[in-house]
Amino acid sequence: MAYFIQFEDKSLGENTSLATLAGVKANFSSLTNIVLTNHASDLHDKYANSGVKTVLYQDENFTVRDLAQTAEFLFNLLKNSNDTYIFEDSKLGNLVAARLAAKLAVPFIPSISNIKVGPNSVSLSREIDSTKVVRLSHLKGKGVISVAINGVVEKAKAEVSEKPMTISAEEPATYVEKRDAGNDLLFAKTVVAGGKGLQDAEGFKPLEQLADKLDASVGATKAVTDVGWLPVSRMIGISGVSVKPDIFYSFGIAGAVQHTTGMDQSKHIIAVNTDPTAPIFKLADYGIVGDANQVIDQLINLV
Amino acid sequence: MKIATIVKSELTDPKTYTTHRTKVFYHPEKLFLSDSDKAAVELAVKIAGNNGQVDLFTLEQGEVGVRVLHEALAMGAASATEFVGSDPNDPANAYLAAEKVSEYLKDQGYDLILVGDVVGSAPIAAYLAENLGFNLYENVTRLSPNWEYETELDRGQLKGKVQTPAVLTVEANAIEPELPSFPALEAAQKQTIKSVALNLDTEEASEVVVNQTQHPHVIWNLDEEPDAVEKLVAALRQDGIMK
Known part of the structure; x- marks a missing residue:
């Protein structure tokens, strides 16, 4: 079982791409898409056609500006399961993934470009810069990874449910968009x-x-x-x-x-x-x- | 203020790893202190000032470990320690290495731990912060004297105020490092480096292997092969480029 974890913060442009979700889906037969958001009602249609079972965790106070609280929520949600937790290989994805892995005390393997799921382990390849080699890791139990893989977005029906989450309204940081963030x-x-x-x-x-x-x-x-x-x-x-x-x-x-x-x-x-x-x-x-x-x-x- | 800085090398030369058929050859002589770690050391030395202390640590092994510590010592750090028995680029057992490093650092009174953000290195900052109960600030591109920081995201920046004790990962552009003087370089070469064995369980370690999905450079001609597009899609799927 694997979970793909995404954030949909309407005030920030740092959202995950559907192509990454499609790429992850191609590797894991049993996948649940977890979306932490502050505007779940806008997202039902988007994920209803993603082909992946999706759970939207909604709180209007949610913001990825509070990385610690985001990781804490995920830790409480996932601490009792024994699965692979997948994030997009973006700056935001890696920041939350590292925090979650640290809380769970499990390996965090970032920037994976190839996945092979075996019966007892998940083999993960990470390209080493511009060299002709890759680093090959084997995840045998619970672990966190971030992936740079892309798939073709199929318009397949999927179950989408919404659950509440409780997030405090504190914002320890402000977000400033880059000048070219809209492109x-x-x-x-x-x-x-x-x-x-x-x-x-x-x-x-x-x-x-x-x-x-x-x-x-x-x-x-x-x-x-x-x-x-x-x-x-x-x-x-x-x-x-x-x-x-x-x-x-x-x-x-x-x-x-x-x-x-x-x-x-x-x-x-x-x-x-x-x-x-x-x-x-x-x-x-x-x-x-x-x-x-x-x-x-x-x-x-x-x- | 007492500051620990964990330094490492950066792979800038693709010939650090060469291959012959399925064999991989490692050339550690091509590895030097990373730019982001230079920024981390510079920042640490500036924050520590005359009354503080900057201690260096590395998880790099052998000649690379000694080289990066000497480079960083010349920038003004007080002491250097190498942790033996770990691979700083192996993400599979980074959490185990971080656990041992945290145990070593926890009672030494550090207020701040700085780590350079190096692409391809194993992420240890979050584990250190969690194990030590420190606050965590990553991808820091600016840290002002009154502790205001900026964290780099893909399309924007997070801005806030650092609360110590804290672990910070520092980007190369956070500060322009000063070039060390010749006497400082000479003194650094003579400085003793302390070794601490980590005794890690290496069962979970990853391996460096030849990339079997190298750029293939295959060109089809649509006139000669009417099924060229099908062949392209099949090849992209086989290589994992298109899932």
């Missing part, structure tokens, strides 16, 4: 980006559909934002934003250095372009030489 592209785990190879602004509609399926954010090259097919805030590259997602899908982008400077640190790059000599293929883990629009349509049907 999803900067924080997305998956980015789907399009270039002039998508032909016209209409070509971005299927890309947005694909992004919806992958819980991804849509990016573009400067050439695309210059002609107004997408707003400038979506521009990736030397004149725009730099992104470092887990997965970067590049459609109809040749890969000029002005663009790749903003995405070449992505963990996995998948490229589609009609030109087999396009520089983007040098960066790609996987690529398809072919029409990007055609590939996007096929991907929408396949994932």
